[in-house]
Amino acid sequence: MIFRFDPKRRLVPVTARIEGPLGVAEVWLAVDTGASRTVLSPTHLAAVGCDVPTDAESIVVTTGSRREIMPLRKLPKLTALGHSLADFTVLAHQLPGGAGVSGLLGLDFFAGCRLEIDFRAGTIRLEPPDA
Secondary structure, three states: OOEEEEOOOOOEEEEEEEEOOOOEEEEEEEEEEOOOOOOOHHHHHHHHHOOOOOOEEEEEEEEEOOOEEEEEEEEEEEEEEOOOEEEEEEEEOOOOOOOOOOOOEEEEHOOOOOOEEEEOEEEEEOOOOOO
């Protein structure tokens, strides 16, 4: 399946669907091939019933500017670019204001897939592992 994006923008934003015990939400995530893990805002996680408890397991993450401790949260289902993953663990982290997206779609989401991003054509294609 082929999806379009504006190659003049500094981000490759895609619509994602997150599902939790309280429902479903659509969010904008930036495709980030420099991020090893997928990141979602705690606000959006809470909206679908995946609140981040204060004692949640956390890991140290190195960002572009510093090291931060970020909690892990299992999401019942994440769908983007025609690909779905169940029981998918994400990092719960609020991106800075003005980011324009609710999180990042990291390399862990693309594991085993074929990902093609064509900046000349402004297209992105994801071929899931089972395709």
